[in-house]
Amino acid sequence: xxxxxxxxxxxxxxxxxxxxxxxxxxxxxxxxxxxxxxxxxxxxxxxxxxxxxxxxxxxxxxxxxxxxxxxxxxxxxxxxxxxxxxxxxxxxxxxxxxxxxxxxxxxxxxxxxxxxxxxxxxxxxxxxxxxxxxxxxxxxxxxxxxxxxxxxxxxxxxxxxxxxxxxxxxxxxxxxxxxxxxxxxxxxxxxxxxxxxxxxxxxxxxxxxxxxxxxxxxxxxxxxxxxxxxxxxxxxxxxxxxxxxxxxxxxxxxxxxxxxxxxxxxxxxxxxxxxxxxxxxxxxxxxxxxxxxxxxxxxxxxxxxxxxxxxxxxxxxxxxxxxxxxxxxxxxxxxxxxxxxxxxxxxxxxxxx
Amino acid sequence: xxxxxxxxxxxxxxxxxxxxxxxxxxxxxxxxxxxxxxxxxxxxxxxxxxxxxxxxxxxxxxxxxxxxxxxxxxxxxxxxxxxxxxxxxxxxxxxxxxxxxxxxxxxxxxxxxxxxxxxxxxxxxxxxxxxxxxxxxxxxxxxxxxxxxxxxxxxxxxxxxxxxxxxxxxxxxxxxxxxxxxxxxxxxxxxxxxxxxxxxxxxxxxxxxxxxxxxxxxxxxxxxxxxxxxxxxxxxxxxxxxxxxxxxxxxxxxxxxxxxxxxxxxxxxxxxxxxxxxxxxxxxxxxxxxxxxxxx
Numbered sequence: 001x002x003x004x005x006x007x008x009x010x011x012x013x014x015x016x017x018x019x020x021x022x023x024x025x026x027x028x029x030x031x032x033x034x035x036x037x038x039x040x041x042x043x044x045x046x047x048x049x050x051x052x053x054x055x056x057x058x059x060x061x062x063x064x065x066x067x068x069x070x071x072x073x074x075x076x077x078x079x080x081x082x083x084x085x086x087x088x089x090x091x092x093x094x095x096x097x098x099x100x101x102x103x104x105x106x107x108x109x110x111x112x113x114x115x116x117x118x119x120x121x122x123x124x125x126x127x128x129x130x131x132x133x134x135x136x137x138x139x140x141x142x143x144x145x146x147x148x149x150x151x152x153x154x155x156x157x158x159x160x161x162x163x164x165x166x167x168x169x170x171x172x173x174x175x176x177x178x179x180x181x182x183x184x185x186x187x188x189x190x191x192x193x194x195x196x197x198x199x200x201x202x203x204x205x206x207x208x209x210x211x212x213x214x215x216x217x218x219x220x221x222x223x224x225x226x227x228x229x230x231x232x233x234x235x236x237x238x239x240x241x242x243x244x245x246x247x248x249x250x251x252x253x254x255x256x257x258x259x260x261x262x263x264x265x266x267x268x269x270x271x272x273x274x275x276x277x278x279x280x281x282x283x284x285x286x287x288x289x290x291x292x293x294x295x296x297x298x299x300x301x302x303x304x305x306x307x308x309x310x311x312x313x314x315x316x317x318x319x320x321x322x323x324x325x326x327x328x329x330x331x332x333x334x335x336x337x338x339x340x341x342x343x344x345x346x347x348x349x350x351x352x353x
Numbered sequence: 354x355x356x357x358x359x360x361x362x363x364x365x366x367x368x369x370x371x372x373x374x375x376x377x378x379x380x381x382x383x384x385x386x387x388x389x390x391x392x393x394x395x396x397x398x399x400x401x402x403x404x405x406x407x408x409x410x411x412x413x414x415x416x417x418x419x420x421x422x423x424x425x426x427x428x429x430x431x432x433x434x435x436x437x438x439x440x441x442x443x444x445x446x447x448x449x450x451x452x453x454x455x456x457x458x459x460x461x462x463x464x465x466x467x468x469x470x471x472x473x474x475x476x477x478x479x480x481x482x483x484x485x486x487x488x489x490x491x492x493x494x495x496x497x498x499x500x501x502x503x504x505x506x507x508x509x510x511x512x513x514x515x516x517x518x519x520x521x522x523x524x525x526x527x528x529x530x531x532x533x534x535x536x537x538x539x540x541x542x543x544x545x546x547x548x549x550x551x552x553x554x555x556x557x558x559x560x561x562x563x564x565x566x567x568x569x570x571x572x573x574x575x576x577x578x579x580x581x582x583x584x585x586x587x588x589x590x591x592x593x594x595x596x597x598x599x600x601x602x603x604x605x606x607x608x609x610x611x612x613x614x615x616x617x618x619x620x621x622x623x624x625x626x627x628x629x630x631x632x633x634x635x636x637x638x639x640x641x642x643x644x645x646x647x648x649x
Contacts, residue, residue, distance in 0.1 A: 051548075
């Protein structure tokens, strides 16, 4: 278990990378720190590792306060974005390096390295140098080095970002299975929301040094706590439109939608994922619950198309299944599916609409 | 345009461009070197009969030198000077400063580097005067600081004095070279070692030195050669007292120019040249051996 309380990291010059942050990460959990670059996620990971000293607050690992301990005595292992393999050592020596520092005998640490390597299908490569390995192999060696010393916590800094796209998917599945098998508490940093949703048991979404939301991938995806999270999560960004509640009706971009009872009148932000609207090219009869607009852009997503409608000076995006894509310049109507939209007021989630 | 001639200059014009440089090198470098070798085989003197009509004496100068206590003493002092002030002093101190400054905030680093650099860029005569002012027997700053009036540092500890002097003067080069070399060590590698629990010594041994081995070799070669041939200490002790700080370059000066034995001095110069070549050869061997390991 990792517990952070009141954690603040201020860099010289007054930049607050982490701002009085509290977080509990459970035993065996696969936990993602997700956010745009500069949000403090890497600083947070490095503070857990002990590579950064917090300005104030505490870090606890496995029930002991490790705030004052150097990295080497925290029983954590970290995999860096560039893997940090030592170029002058072969794979065995690299994997066994932490054991060598811990004064494990040569025979035992080489056996341990070989065992870990075979688990990660690196047995053929033990005598090679890092320069003779592919990116995916280097990543597995870095993982093996972290695993071999049997730490309490794994810390991964953007573990997949240096791999090419196809390999990344493979490595993702592999990483998730490995973490399940080892059942070691794992924290990883990513700016890729898809990676966080796919890998993590829980996600903390960070923005400007603070955690905006902590939840399971499904919670974060379906009920983002504020417009920032809503815009950040999802492979196509959520539509966030200015709206207003008036006399029990919701007015958004020229459409009138039903309003949940308990929302008082006033301005709102209306959030709708592009996947949760249906596009039709004929005007709906006697209905006012669809956004009308002109097709401005059509982007091919492979099995679907992302259509951008121009409605007044607002842009509304809708994902349209294969074969149904409209022509650019045509008029079209996007009808939100009931119960899928989210309403925000003062940057807080009110309820679904 | 053929591959051997990418600029399309043609052989004749290419030679034309290189020729002035070659002529200058020939006149000022190769000819004097050969002339020195020739002089080393004669009894040429600055003044007197042998100056007008030098006789070839064969290897006499060399056998005399190798059998001469003053020469052997001078060689031994030079070894001390190189090991003490260059290898241990400048290289170790320079690395230590570079290592300590590597993560320091801007002003601390810049001021320290600036001060160390100042010692290096000041003209040697100015530096020598500063050190005489520091070490002087009667009015010296050091005696004033230590409350040891009348202590003659340059007379009682001539070797230590010039060794410390040369460390002070030359550390900047090693510091800058190692400072640049340390930038090549990825922070994540050091952090991986720290996370494994490696001590500073283990980090240096396992992460830093394997990375900067080439820089270390280059540094050691250059400062060894420079120090071996360094004449600046002459301005402090002139080799004295009684030859106790007479390193080889000073010895050659004293023998050839003060003593007027040009032929003998030339022979010793040639011996120094040979020693320098041995240094360079060992270095090249080490560097080549290293390449073989790195690129399998």
